[in-house]
Amino acid sequence: MTEHQLEIDWTRCDAHGLCATLLPDDVTLDEWGFPVLRGRRVTPSELTNARRAVLACPALALRLQRS
């Protein structure tokens, strides 16, 4: 089974913060508004929501990486 993990392209991220709102279990924000990933695997049941969050990122900085 393929496992997935969230990843951030730091060169693109502009601290819009949508990811933390959409995926509160996986992403929190630091004091400057940049995402802090909890680093856990995305379970198959969460995959749809994670994909939506990736598509919602205005900077195209959030990615779902196969691990």
Added chain:
Amino acid sequence: MTILQEIPQQLLVIGEARLLAGLDRGRADLVRHLWTHGEQPQLTREAYAALAEEAGLKGRGGAGFPVTRKLADLPAQGIEAVVVNGSESEPVSRKDRLLLTLAPHLVLDGATGLARALGAHRVVVAVHDATAAASLRAALAERVTDEAEHRYRSDGLDIQIADTPGRFVAGEARAVLSILGGGPAVPPGRRTLPTRQGLDGRPTFLSNVETFAQLAVLARLGSRQFSATGLRGEPGTQLLTIAGAVQRPGVLETPTGIPLDTVLQYAGAEPGPVLVGGYHGRWLPQTDGVTLSRPQVSAGIVLALGSTTCPLGEVHRVAQWLASQSAGQCGPCLFGLGALVDDFARLLQGDPTGWQDAQRHLGLVPGRGACAHPDGSARFLASALEIFTDDLQRHLTTGTCGRAVQGVLPVPGGAW
């Protein structure tokens, strides 16, 4: 070009001189190079792979990645280029520009020998030091005919000397490839491997200047003779740059795994704290029993602080420089290093919130950027707070440790 160039760089050797052999009277032209080292043997890719494996050769740019794994990761065919990363962006390091300046033929032998073995048709040497670049061009003129501007052809191999900017993160391997491909001098956001997507997006073998000089020596000596000195796991010699509160600053060739105390004594270091690995490295709690090898020694920088300057003030100066070197593309690095500069300024003046904020910020910076600059900078700053506990206590209680900042740790002004 650099604030350190006024200080004469001494060539020091402990044990057998290999990379620095024959350089005691200055630059080795082709005749002197051949007289010292002999002809470069033409080996196959399989022979290079076996040599790198047997000799446990590791990259000398800082990460200490095994050469054998880099070679194994390249495809069987279609290798675009061999790239020599001579940007030497660590401000204290002098070993790579010294090699390019005094022993350009040894570096070129290593790069062209490997390029031919890999079937790559291009060799690119990325360099930003003007003296080193001039020496390389003179060396190429000695080796090849048919010289076009900045491009040289030799037996079907296209050799190019490329200038790169003198900025810390511009020396990172993927940033160098970006520059050479006509892109910006910053690391890309995606973690690509040069062996798969290197120069022009094609498979590339990229390594540090010293790695290629070591390969040239290894090709000549064979793994058995190469391994006659140094550590069993990573034999041979290494180049170190030693600076700071020392009587004889310079570039030193030693067997791998040499005790740090021997190096400090040899260079005439004043007693006091020692930083190993440059401004992405670590302060040592003591030097007793410490030996110098990769990855801890990183690009081979050893800095002695002495005992008359304010350690945390020195670290604060370097922190300001490290923050200024952020490419500014990644938020946690840009804001985090900036915040840490402010935290250190406050703790130096005796404000305990400066220390508390620094602890928090040091946790927020590592692992959150496109390159290792935030990680390395945080490592350097965190180790300072761990080691200089007495000084920290004095600053927090009285606002000073009683010593002025003398600038023992060199910090470049502008480009260097």
